[in-house]
Amino acid sequence: MSKVLYSTPTIPMYCHIEKAIVTASRFLAWTNLALVAVIIVQVVLRKVFSNGQIAFEELQWHLYATAVMFGTAYAQVSNLHVRVDLFYHKFSQRKQAIVDIVGLTFLAIPFVVVVILHSYDFAYESWRVNESSASPSGLPYRWLIKSVIPLSFSMLLLSMIARILRNIETLSKGADHGSK
Numbered sequence: 001m002s003k004v005l006y007s008t009p010t011i012p013m014y015c016h017i018e019k020a021i022v023t024a025s026r027f028l029a030w031t032n033l034a035l036v037a038v039i040i041v042q043v044v045l046r047k048v049f050s051n052g053q054i055a056f057e058e059l060q061w062h063l064y065a066t067a068v069m070f071g072t073a074y075a076q077v078s079n080l081h082v083r084v085d086l087f088y089h090k091f092s093q094r095k096q097a098i099v100d101i102v103g104l105t106f107l108a109i110p111f112v113v114v115v116i117l118h119s120y121d122f123a124y125e126s127w128r129v130n131e132s133s134a135s136p137s138g139l140p141y142r143w144l145i146k147s148v149i150p151l152s153f154s155m156l157l158l159s160m161i162a163r164i165l166r167n168i169e170t171l172s173k174g175a176d177h178g179s180k
Contacts, residue, residue: 014165017158018077024155025074028066035063054137062145069152076159097167104160112157119149 038059046052075081088099125131127143 012165012169014162014169017162017165021073021077021155021159021162025070025077028070031063031067035060035067038063054133054135055139058133058135058139062139065145066148066152069148070155072152073155073159076156076163093170097170100167101164101171104164109157109160112153112160116150116153116157119146119153123147123150 038056042052042056042060045056072081088096091099123143123146126146130140131142131146132138132140133142
C-alpha cells in the first residue's frame, strides 16, 4: 500500500514581509484623508474666521510626513519607486534582479541603516525630554512625529530585504519565479 503525502507549498518569507507592509500602508493611507480634512478646517478657520491655528498647521506637517515616510516602503514593495533607468528597462529579468540586489545591498540599505541609527537617538532624546512644539499653541509630544523616522525607515529596510529575497528567488528559479 502506497501512501501519498501531500505537502502544502511554503510561502516565501518575502511574501509575508510584503503583505505586512501593504497592510500597514493601507491603514496609514488614511492619514491622507485626515490631512485633507485638517487642511480644509485650517483654511476655513483662517479665511472665514480670520483665526488660523498653529496646531492645525503643525498637524498638517505631521500627517504629510507620516504618509510620505511610510509610503516609501509601500513604493519599494510595489516596485513603484522612481528610478533613473536608461538601460534597466531593456535588461532581462535576471539582469534586473542582479542590478536590484547590488544597488540595494551596497547603496540603499547602508543609507537606510545610517538613517535608522541616527534617527533612533533623535527620537529617543525627544521622548526623554517630552519635547513639544516651540510654539506655545503648537502640538505637544513632538517625539511622536520624530519616531516616524526610525519606524518608517525600518519598514523601508524590511521592504528592501524582501526585494532582495524576491530577486534571489528570481535568480535561483528563473524569471517566472519571484519577479514582481
